[in-house]
Amino acid sequence: QKEVEQDPGPLSVPEGAIVSLNCTYSNSAFQYFMWYRQYSRKGPELLMYTYSSGNKEDGRFTAQVDKSSKYISLFIRDSQPSDSATYLCAMNPGGYNKLIFGAGTRLAVHP
């Protein structure tokens, strides 16, 4: 079993939709949770970063962590065609920088 599970999609939604992307994990020591966005043929870039449980909002993006369920989510409100990309979750226990990545979910937002 992988330490981090993420549905690869693809997920196709109309412009303006609310998008929910999710990851589950098995290591209860994980404390730092990140979402990276990766456009086609580009390197990943950090989108959201949260520590421990709770919600964090940044513009149209909300990251949610539920440590009791070992489940993290990224919500995108009012999705735009420019949000079309692969979204990777990543996490680690802290104390060092080795991240464990999910496989990534490919999102397509069509006009």
Place this chain on the structure above:
Amino acid sequence: NAGVTQTPKFRVLKTGQSMTLLCAQDMNHEYMYWYRQDPGMGLRLIHYSVGEGTTAKGEVPDGYNVSRLKKQNFLLGLESAAPSQTSVYFCASSYSIFDTGGQKNTDTQYFGPGTRLTVL
């Protein structure tokens, strides 16, 4: 400020050939990493370095070697390429661990644009 750069962008090798991928960063980061990305597998850590002159194995180190002779450069070598090493390779860098109010924290990893390698 170029961030993290990688050369080459594309390469095709024959089985058994060798090559070196170069990663350079201009952000004075202590930590550098090499990942490979394969469909359905996400990013997997090959090797990493916590400072100039140091290297360590990651999740999938077999068939690769690395060197960090200068703080700004991290080289990934394939001594005898195999078709299983066909992948997209990403380099990343980050600051070292820092404390915020006595609590250790992790830092953002900045990624390069990737190198697409095909081994025939």
